[in-house]
Amino acid sequence: MNKLTASTSKKEKGMKNLIFVASTFIWIAMMIFIDKGILYGWFASDMQINLLIAFDTILGIVVIFMFINLLKSMDELQRKIQFDALAFSMGATFVASITYSLLTTAQIVRDSETSDLILIMTFCYMASVICGQVKYR
């Protein structure tokens, strides 16, 4: 592969990354907007809320497929780092949700919030990706 092709490929990958990050940001921002909108009564009708939720869900599904495509465009070591991080975050969230459930049953903590689990998953995923990047730098 010559330098020009390699450079074009890097640019394409960079653009893919940028589109993925932008889409994820729009999806999360819209999710927060809908949540706050319902809470503070910003929307005129239920129809408007339903349409926004449907659009946000479709955008979420698009982001999933974009992430799969992003994984496919990575080289094998980067993919390994991502898969390790996904496995770790999924395992940690699974254990945390069971612990939460047991603590709730024992009435030691209040009802668990889904957002807490999403926070744990995000933190574990990011921490694991950073550890992977440091390990294989």
Added chain:
Amino acid sequence: MKNRLKVLRAERDWTQADLANKLDVSRQTINSIEKDKYDPSLPLAFKVARLFQQSIESIFIDNEA
């Protein structure tokens, strides 16, 4: 698994980035393979062997053999 990637690369006066471009992987991957932190997949090992025109066994040495 040990390998002779660094030696073969040095013989051709290639940088890690040069080799990474030729194999269409990241420089980080080349560095990790050279430092025995990461074992390449079979397709990548074949690609390396083809690039250096040597057999896989002469480049990658199995510790358990």
